[in-house]
Amino acid sequence: MSDERKEQEDGRRAGERAHRPVRADAKRNLDGLLQAAMAVFASSGVDAPVREIAEKAGVGIGTVYRHFPERSDLVVAVFRREIDACADAAPILAAEHAPGEALARWMQRFVDFIAAKRGLAAALHSGNPAFDPLPAYFQQRLQPALRSLLDAAAAAGEVRTDIAAEDLLNAAASLSMHAYAQGSEHARRMVSLLVDGLRYGAVQR
Amino acid sequence: MSDERKEQEDGRRAGERAHRPVRADAKRNLDGLLQAAMAVFASSGVDAPVREIAEKAGVGIGTVYRHFPERSDLVVAVFRREIDACADAAPILAAEHAPGEALARWMQRFVDFIAAKRGLAAALHSGNPAFDPLPAYFQQRLQPALRSLLDAAAAAGEVRTDIAAEDLLNAAASLSMHAYAQGSEHARRMVSLLVDGLRYGAVQR
DNA sequence: ACATAAGCGGAACCACATTCCGTTTATATA
């Protein structure tokens, strides 16, 4: 868009002189920060002070703000990371279990993910524009993950075929979010019921 | 956690001696504060600074905290007040319209109430224990209001009888809360659809 | 080994909730 120069962008500046890719300590700190934030958010909620996270990660506050210009950026990064982890669990489960079982296990994994994130619902409803892109990312990342499991289970004749991944995902998300109020056990059971419903209508062949 | 020692809002203790009932200016300030808070929350969201509310009400900050020991108490008071207003609208609408029409209008009134409160969903999901009693108050106040309208419409044969007020209320609330994201028009339409559904199955007699 | 810019740390600053306390004032009573 803005470069009208040569195509010499093999990773860094070409016209200058040397390329400064990414300093090793910077990458190390960023990883530690994300890990610390994940732990702190899980134990103290998403409203935990930035200072606490910096301390846990063993870095100064300035370093936090260098990597994440504002608090919400850190929160978003952690959520994206956890969404990714949940999505990535799909192919792994698919490789380890029969299609129907893989689907069922992934759904439980999903419930745990949502139910554990007390802060997610609050963040999404907070009105802070910084969180606006999260729902789209959520769908975009998790829908294909679930779809692959669902399709595989359907192809194996283990579940019915008239439920879309999108609808199943949203239903499970709604159940899980509303369920934090009455404990994740309730959500687990309701989602389990959904999956059993899928199995019940399977076309044996 | 923390101790609970909420006082009754009424303030009129007839059993005591009438010597120090409630100072007139205190009551005036409290009313003004609630009114100012309602206006500020509506225009700036529930995260608006307490100072802004105090200023708008024309009182000092100390006065705000005299009436509402902490921020969340003010928020809760405003929500309770608006829940009350919504509930009180039921008998009024019932007196002015035919049963089915009164029901339909109240449901729209309800949608407007929920949809306008961006902050409500966020508050309820915030994890702050101060908001815990709100859901119960919500049900306790709004369910009877809706039930009376629903029963009247059912008695007049204008709507079917197999839907509980509780379920209708929760369905409308869910639709309205999720809908603020895509404009209240969507919620209005979905709830209208619900009401039409009620009418469709009416037993003509 | 040296130059240099990326990165770092944390003091400083700002915004907001909440507390504290001296001053004002509504109300009962003489």
Added chain:
DNA sequence: TATATAAACGGAATGTGGTTCCGCTTATGT
């Protein structure tokens, strides 16, 4: 009407947490 008094008031002070700033440190290419 004047006086006493406790309720109520206002706002400066305090505490906490987000964000900015900038001089110092250090990884990295030559």
